[in-house]
Amino acid sequence: MSAIGVIATLTVAEGKNSEFEAVFAELAAAVRANEPGNEFYSLTRSKTDAQIYKVLERYVDQAALDTHGKTEYFKAAGLKLAPCLAAAPVIEYLDAF
Amino acid sequence: MSAIGVIATLTVAEGKNSEFEAVFAELAAAVRANEPGNEFYSLTRSKTDAQIYKVLERYVDQAALDTHGKTEYFKAAGLKLAPCLAAAPVIEYLDAF
Numbered sequence: 677m678s679a680i681g682v683i684a685t686l687t688v689a690e691g692k693n694s695e696f697e698a699v700f701a702e703l704a705a706a707v708r709a710n711e712p713g714n715e716f717y718s719l720t721r722s723k724t725d726a727q728i729y730k731v732l733e734r735y736v737d738q739a740a741l742d743t744h745g746k747t748e749y750f751k752a753a754g755l756k757l758a759p760c761l762a763a764a765p766v767i768e769y770l771d772a773f
Numbered sequence: 774m775s776a777i778g779v780i781a782t783l784t785v786a787e788g789k790n791s792e793f794e795a796v797f798a799e800l801a802a803a804v805r806a807n808e809p810g811n812e813f814y815s816l817t818r819s820k821t822d823a824q825i826y827k828v829l830e831r832y833v834d835q836a837a838l839d840t841h842g843k844t845e846y847f848k849a850a851g852l853k854l855a856p857c858l859a860a861a862p863v864i865e866y867l868d869a870f
Contacts, residue, residue: 681829683780697870700870715815716812716815716831718812718813718831718869718870719870720867720869720870721867721868721869722867723867723868730778730780730867732780732813732829734813770818770819770820770827771817772816772817773794773798773815773816773818
């Protein structure tokens with residue numbers, strides 16, 4: 677199996693930045709602590725639009741990415757993050773070297 | 774100082790993929806071996822356009838990013854990579870958490 681990169685673009689609603697960042701920080705900590713198949717999971721924010729966040733992610737293989745999406749903490753974070761978003765997430769999957 | 778994320782989008786000319794990947798692999802190995810301020814430097818490729826590569830990068834601070842760009846191996850790789858590209862690189866700098 678081949679490694680997989682992800683760029684997840686999340687548009688956060690005005691006024692929801694702090695809540696979004698707090699929930700995401702908990703999620704990222706859980707991912708890094710519990711998923712040996714995740715190599716990085718890094719939240720970033722656009723320098724030109726403070727509402728646009730991009731999560732840079734990498735997994736050792738498709739199974740690791742599948743595992744990520746099925747965890748209880750990922751599902752729980754999704755429920756908390758959804759009300760913070762102003763648009764549907766845009767997820768780009770990439771072949772990683 | 775704050776951490777910095779980078780998404781570098783590189784459009785590779787038709788027929789130059791193997792050469793590009795080989796040069797980039799050497800560069801990435803040098804970055805990871807020599808730059809404690811670099812946290813990841815991961816080559817990925819679009820699943821829908823085999824000529825489009827995206828490098829996912831993260832640095833502990835601006836000084837680490839500056840150091841990266843000034844290394845001899847980065848400059849040398851740039852000279853070898855330039856003839857493989859079909860367009861100017863597009864570099865997005867991001868605030869990282």
